[in-house]
Amino acid sequence: MSMDYVCIDSHQPLKRTRDDLLRCERSGREYPVVSGIPILVDDPSLLLRASSRSWNQIKSSVETKRAELEALLPGGLSERLQRRIAREIHARRANLDVISRYMTPLDRAAGEGVNTSGGAADFLSAHGSGWSLDWMLRYFAQDWTSSPDFATVSGLITSMIERHAPDREAIAVLGAGACGTARAVVDMFDATHGVDLSLPTLLLARGVLAGDDVVLNFEEIGWKPVRLQKPAPSARSVDLLVADVNRLPFRSGLASVVVTQYLMDLMVDPVVTALEIHRVLKPGGVWINFSNPMKLREEPLPYGVLDIADVPPLFEPVGFDVVQCDETRFTLLNFAHLDPAGVGSFQKVHHTVMRKRPEDRPASLAPRTRRSLDEPSCWGLVAHRVAARAVEIARVKTFGSPHDRSRLQIGVNGEFSEASSSDAELCEALMSLIDGRRTLDGIYTSLAEGVSHFSREMFLEIMSSMHDNFGVVDFRNPAG
Numbered sequence: 001m002s003m004d005y006v007c008i009d010s011h012q013p014l015k016r017t018r019d020d021l022l023r024c025e026r027s028g029r030e031y032p033v034v035s036g037i038p039i040l041v042d043d044p045s046l047l048l049r050a051s052s053r054s055w056n057q058i059k060s061s062v063e064t065k066r067a068e069l070e071a072l073l074p075g076g077l078s079e080r081l082q083r084r085i086a087r088e089i090h091a092r093r094a095n096l097d098v099i100s101r102y103m104t105p106l107d108r109a110a111g112e113g114v115n116t117s118g119g120a121a122d123f124l125s126a127h128g129s130g131w132s133l134d135w136m137l138r139y140f141a142q143d144w145t146s147s148p149d150f151a152t153v154s155g156l157i158t159s160m161i162e163r164h165a166p167d168r169e170a171i172a173v174l175g176a177g178a179c180g181t182a183r184a185v186v187d188m189f190d191a192t193h194g195v196d197l198s199l200p201t202l203l204l205a206r207g208v209l210a211g212d213d214v215v216l217n218f219e220e221i222g223w224k225p226v227r228l229q230k231p232a233p234s235a236r237s238v239d240l241l242v243a244d245v246n247r248l249p250f251r252s253g254l255a256s257v258v259v260t261q262y263l264m265d266l267m268v269d270p271v272v273t274a275l276e277i278h279r280v281l282k283p284g285g286v287w288i289n290f291s292n293p294m295k296l297r298e299e300p301l302p303y304g305v306l307d308i309a310d311v312p313p314l315f316e317p318v319g320f321d322v323v324q325c326d327e328t329r330f331t332l333l334n335f336a337h338l339d340p341a342g343v344g345s346f347q348k349v350h351h352t353v354m355r356k357r358p359e360d361r362p363a364s365l366a367p368r369t370r371r372s373l374d375e376p377s378c379w380g381l382v383a384h385r386v387a388a389r390a391v392e393i394a395r396v397k398t399f400g401s402p403h404d405r406s407r408l409q410i411g412v413n414g415e416f417s418e419a420s421s422s423d424a425e426l427c428e429a430l431m432s433l434i435d436g437r438r439t440l441d442g443i444y445t446s447l448a449e450g451v452s453h454f455s456r457e458m459f460l461e462i463m464s465s466m467h468d469n470f471g472v473v474d475f476r477n478p479a480g
């Protein structure tokens, strides 16, 4: 594990106080290390709990799936269906067996607290713990099975590094996922950092990078098993760390190159992320991006999606010179090389290279940073809704066999997740109180009257998440 990391608050170097703990003397913050992977986020215990819940959901989904399929056909399954379901259940279980080997450190680290729910704070923070490994398995197939599409994108990135990197000291691959790209560049740099919010994904990636024999089954090719490729031997290794790309645990000016692949389109506010990338790059360092077009937080979809011509005027004020700015096509998660009937998703991609201008500070940009709600004065801020974003609460009633069902969902910007009734009630009460007039203190006081055990910390956690992860709320000083 690299010791280049700094505290996300104080930006001071971290000290290793135990094998599994890093500490900042200045801020007093402590960061756990799970199986060699440091968890360098604002609230590591919340992230561990959310990661663990996500892993538990993957485990239970196999049996739930079987029960659902059987319940659908109370008259009994035909032989054809029985064979098909048996194949799926067998493949899902086989995947679980493989993944379980890598999740033991997570189970241990999350420990006793895992099954105790933090309620709405957990619900919201789950969105701040990266993507579910269940979905991310497809990215392992993309990165580690000699896919021609992966060869294209990693070839593009390495050739951009060869042409534009100021030196070969350090590279940070943000949203590294299955870590194929991080591995593809490891021999080019003295240090390679693979950053992701999803601990389960990094735990599996760690095994693949170490050359473990990993066989996974994929629905896209009829649940056929695929053996992941082992990386070629190398004297260097990728340093894996769990961190939020908007609050990187790197000292300013650390990186010669930052790579973002299929990440920037997910960011609530790409300019905030770009400011953080600018901070960690050294002057003259380059940022290589390859992703679906980014979206602007303040504009409704689909209008908020950037055209390629919008990219330079957005990022030049951050302090970048645009070196290259292209549009191309990419087939994401393409299974065609693994099966003649395998398909992928044909997508528009922006591919840009930007260089940090030599002067240290973004010159012309008004301060626009991640909203910190750490100061006591934050309670006087007025919260308002972001006009272009929507929160929806839906009761989905299904009339069908073997019985009617009803469930609740919370949707943000059109993406829905299952929610408990208490989460939905809290969400409704909260959104009604955010009216552009009430302060955080006023909103908390009204909410806390109706909800038991609702601490001020939990409220701030939720408000931060609504701002940082969902982009649905903003704050302003009462005067402004």
Ligand SMILES: C[S@@+](CC[C@H](N)C(=O)[O-])C[C@H]1O[C@@H](n2cnc3c(N)ncnc32)[C@H](O)[C@@H]1O
Pocket (backbone or CB within 6 Å): 129, 130, 131, 136, 139, 174, 175, 176, 177, 178, 195, 196, 197, 198, 201, 243, 244, 245, 246, 260, 261, 262, 263, 266
């Ligand atoms: C679409 S996947 C792309 C993975 C990889 N870059 C690739 O192209 O194959 C997005 C990845 O970004 C991670 N991610 C999402 N939000 C993040 C954040 N705020 N900080 C760090 N990682 C994040 C997810 O966990 C996931 O692994």
